[in-house]
Amino acid sequence: MNLVGTQKVLVADDDTVNRQVLAELLKPEYTVLLAKNGEQALERAARHLPDLILLDVMMPDMDGYQVLRSLRADEQTANIAVIFISGLGRPEDEAIGLKMGAADYIAKPFNETVVMARVAMQLQMVRQRRMLEHLAHVDGLTELANRRRFDEVYETEWQRSRRNGRPLSLALLDIDSFKQYNDHYGHPAGDRALRAVARAVSSGLRRPADLAARYGGEEVVLLMPDTEAAQAQQVVSAICAAIAALQIQHEASSVAPMLTVSAGGATLNGTAEESCSDLFCAADTLLYQAKKAGRNRVLWRAAAADLPPQSGAQP
Ligand SMILES: [Mg+2]
Incomplete structure (x- = not known):
């Protein structure tokens, strides 16, 4: 996510001189894109997803x-901030623009300092909104995605998998004897251990679409779209090995002298009649079995071909 870095401003105006003046004004501080008509404005907005559009009425x-209406109708561009720039200086024109959802309205002929100040203010609000959205999706302690984010992404990826007939792998990972760890070393040490585990999980994921989220206290859920069971199991096993290799001392563990994790996973093959809660439950069951079998291991559900036919697996 682009929380830092140069922000992008699209200037859409049919007047060449206006475009040039605005471009020169904005260039030192922002990445400037230009459009000379409404059609170009829409095309560039969709392609570059600017942070702000200065839009000639x-x-x-x-x-x-019309451009603003089209932007709002497209999910991708619906939230882009727009400032109208217009020669129609009447209050009712300004009111129309603002009612349509423009962030601001600047009358022509414009004063350059005012334009820069208003642009800067809108872009600051865009940055703040992104930051809030980011915070709303992130677990504060581990900086993994939070459960809310996981729920959103899981639903989307599950649907996509169903639509495209592509596999979707899901794993639950839980720190072994974590209560004993906290009791023995104290909660601040427990938090540090959790963060170390989270870092190991994050760096163990292979693809941009893979997601790791903190699901509960010491439980992490991994979502790997478009990933076959064997490959996903390999990724999770490597993550578990990496966590053990951190050699975080755990004297109170019933498993090993260092911190270990157990994991259970399952893969939706994309064609099976399985709801997203079925898949989650399958991974959860395997995690439970991994714990019961002595912890510090990864168990994965057998491929669908190896399973007896299922019944009543509708959502
Ligand atoms: Mg014009």
């Missing part, structure tokens, strides 16, 4: 109001 063919 009066343009031939498609005016600024």
